[in-house]
Structure formats: C-alpha cells, structure tokens
Amino acid sequence: MSQQGSLADIFRRLIGSTGPISLMHFMGESNARYYSDRDPFGDEGDFVTAPEISQMFGELIGLWLADLWIQAGRTEPVHYVELGPGRGYLARDAGRAMRRYGLAPRQHLVEGSTRLRDVQLQQVPEAVFHNDLSSVPMQGPILLVANEFLDALPVRQLVMTELGWREVMVGLENDEFTLMAGQQAMDSAVPEARREAELGTIIETCPGAAAVMFEVAGRLVNQGGVALFVDYGHSEPRAGSTLQAVRAHEKRDPLASPGEADLSAHVDFEQMKQIALSREARWMGTVTQGEWLTSLGIHQRTESLSEFAPQHAEALASARDRLIDPDQMGTLFKVMGLSAPDWPQGAGFEIG
Numbered sequence: 001m002s003q004q005g006s007l008a009d010i011f012r013r014l015i016g017s018t019g020p021i022s023l024m025h026f027m028g029e030s031n032a033r034y035y036s037d038r039d040p041f042g043d044e045g046d047f048v049t050a051p052e053i054s055q056m057f058g059e060l061i062g063l064w065l066a067d068l069w070i071q072a073g074r075t076e077p078v079h080y081v082e083l084g085p086g087r088g089y090l091a092r093d094a095g096r097a098m099r100r101y102g103l104a105p106r107q108h109l110v111e112g113s114t115r116l117r118d119v120q121l122q123q124v125p126e127a128v129f130h131n132d133l134s135s136v137p138m139q140g141p142i143l144l145v146a147n148e149f150l151d152a153l154p155v156r157q158l159v160m161t162e163l164g165w166r167e168v169m170v171g172l173e174n175d176e177f178t179l180m181a182g183q184q185a186m187d188s189a190v191p192e193a194r195r196e197a198e199l200g201t202i203i204e205t206c207p208g209a210a211a212v213m214f215e216v217a218g219r220l221v222n223q224g225g226v227a228l229f230v231d232y233g234h235s236e237p238r239a240g241s242t243l244q245a246v247r248a249h250e251k252r253d254p255l256a257s258p259g260e261a262d263l264s265a266h267v268d269f270e271q272m273k274q275i276a277l278s279r280e281a282r283w284m285g286t287v288t289q290g291e292w293l294t295s296l297g298i299h300q301r302t303e304s305l306s307e308f309a310p311q312h313a314e315a316l317a318s319a320r321d322r323l324i325d326p327d328q329m330g331t332l333f334k335v336m337g338l339s340a341p342d343w344p345q346g347a348g349f350e351i352g
C-alpha cells in the first residue's frame with residue numbers, strides 16, 4: 001500500500017463529504033494510482049501484453065516503420081514516439097529492427113508513471129520522457145506507436161433513466177462502491193440520433209482517447225509520419241459498458257479495489273478513425289492483429305528464429321499462436337494505421 005493511504009479510503013471520504021463522483025473520475029484516479037505503484041506486467045503480475053509474449057511483435061512493428069520511412073525518403077530528424085510503453089520491450093525490439101535498416105530515430109516515451117519510466121530506461125537507455133504529447137518536438141516526422149494505451153484512458157458513461165440521460169456516477173451504499181445515475185441532465189451530451197433509447201441504455205465514450213487521436217492526426221498532417229494503434233476494441237459503434245478490471249490474470253469487479261486492479265475499456269476504432277479523418281490525416285485501415293501480423297510475415301519470422309534456435313521452436317510457435325489465433329489475441333485486438341496524406345500506404349492494410 002502506498003504512503004498516501006488506500007485510494008478506496010480517499011474515495012470514501014471524498015464521496016462522503018461531496019457526494020458521488022463520476023465513473024470517469026473513478027477510473028482515471030484508479031489507473032493513475034495503479035500504474036504509479038507497480039510494474040503490473042508478466043506472468044507474476046496482473047496481465048501480459050503482446051510485446052512481452054514475443055520479441056517478434058516489436059520487431060515486425062520496427063520493420064513496418066522502417067519500410068515506410070525509407071519509402072518516404074529517409075527524412076531526418078525523425079522521432080519514434082511511444083505512448084504508454086509499459087516495460088519498454090516494444091521500444092527496444094522495434095528499435096533493434098529499425099537500426100538494421102539505418103533508421104535510428106530519437107526515442108520519445110510518453111509515460112505517466114515514474115516507476116515504469118525506471119523500468120523502461122533499462123531497455124531504452126537513450127529515451128526522452130514526456131508526460132503527454134505536448135512536449136514532443138514539432139519538427140520532423142513522427143513514427144508513433146501505442147499498444148494497449150488507449151484502453152487505459154478513463155471512459156465516461158451516460159445512462160438512459162426515466163428522467164432522461166444522466167452520467168454514471170460512483171456512490172456509496174453500506175460503505176461499498178456502487179454505480180448510480182447522476183443528478184444532472186446530460187441529454188445535450190448525447191448526439192441527437194442516439195437520444196431516443198430504452199431505459200438502461202449506456203453510451204460509453206473516451207474523451208482522453210479522442211483528444212490523443214486529434215493531436216496525433218494533426219501532427220501527422222503538420223510534421224509527416226505514421227501512427228499505429230494496437231488495442232482491443234470494436235470497429236462498429238455500439239451501446240453498453242465495456243469497462244473491466246483485471247488483477248492476477250482474472251476479471252474482477254471494476255469497483256471493488258480502486259488502484260489495485262487494471263481498469264480498461266474497449267477502444268471505439270470507428271470513432272478514432274473519424275477523428276483522424278476530420279483532421280485530414282490518412283486512415284490506412286483497421287484490421288485484426290492476427291491478419292496484420294500474418295501479412296507482415298510472422299510465420300516466416302517464427303521459422304527463421306526457430307532455425308537459428310531449434311531448442312526454442314516450440315516456444316516461438318506457441319507465442320506466435322497467442323498473438324494471432326482468433327480465440328486468443330488475434331481477433332479481439334485490432335491494428336489501426338494512420339499517416340500523413342503524402343506518406344505511403346503501410347504494409348498489412350491492403351484490405352483497408
């Protein structure tokens with residue numbers, strides 16, 4: 001437990017004195033505390049992400065970026081920018097692959113947690129850290145990557161009640177956190193086309209993800225470059241809550257232990273695409289992680305690594321399967337590519 005006292009106690013006092021807080025506030029504070037206190041990754045931690053499953057994930061991303069940078073004319077300076085780099089494995093593996101092609105960009109890591117910055121420095125000693133995108137240089141193209149970053153940003157939920165649309169809040173009932181509808185009318189926050197809805201309908205949005213997309217797309221248009229967002233989520237708009245909590249590899253009640261479990265929500269890729277297009281960035285496509293890694297050559301990469309180290313062949317094949325099988329990460333995870341309008345189309349998005 002942190003020196004500041006448990007977040008659950010802080011929330012109880014806050015709610016006790018000023019009333020329910022928004023679910024978005026609850027999620028934002030929970031994740032800020034969660035990531036500042038620990039390194040949650042790996043088998044002994046709470047969850048495992050693609051860069052930890054296999055070095056092939058970062059390497060293929062590095063190759064993808066190098067291919068585009070070469071086709072676009074090898075502009076310098078060029079910036080590798082990663083949002084929420086976790087343990088830094090993706091930056092390390094992509095960096096190694098890019099250097100083989102003469103691409104050695106400055107490495108900018110956008111990371112809120114000082115604890116995780118220390119972990120990332122071990123993998124990427126040259127890293128320059130940023131709290132958010134605003135301090136990343138404005139000159140020179142960006143090669144931006146974000147894996148499982150957008151899903152960690154807090155969502156706002158609106159619910160249809162007998163009194164109209166209300167924000168979903170977190171209050172207390174017998175000292176337990178519980179969801180409730182807020183007091184304020186929120187109808188004007190719902191697009192007119194969706195305002196008529198059955199009682200209990202929930203609309204979930206992520207203002208933070210929208211802001212990130214707006215900024216990234218604007219930078220692509222002004223500075224040049226490409227961006228790759230990999231996350232779990234859906235391509236069609238839909239109603240309902242997707243908020244979930246994971247601790248020790250198991251799903252938990254999202255309200256049960258704020259700051260002690262990872263809270264995340266599905267990314268609305270259709271909305272992300274529309275925001276990017278509204279800024280006149282190019283949308284390369286949104287495809288499943290399985291399709292994307294397959295068309296980038298994960299099978300060939302598995303084979304060549306296995307020839308090099310036959311004793312690891314089985315582990316390599318099972319890591320590949322975890323990344324691409326439809327019943328593992330292959331279908332739930334999506335890859336969305338964006339670029340400056342005058343940059344080439346990226347490999348793996350032919351469908352889009």
Ligand code: SAH
Binds near residue numbers: 041116149
């Ligand atoms: N990309 C990594 C880690 C994903 S977890 C991987 O795939 O393994 C989410 C990451 O985003 C963590 O590094 C977390 O500290 C960071 N993060 C979450 N919210 C953030 C915010 N608002 N600002 C900056 N970093 C944030």
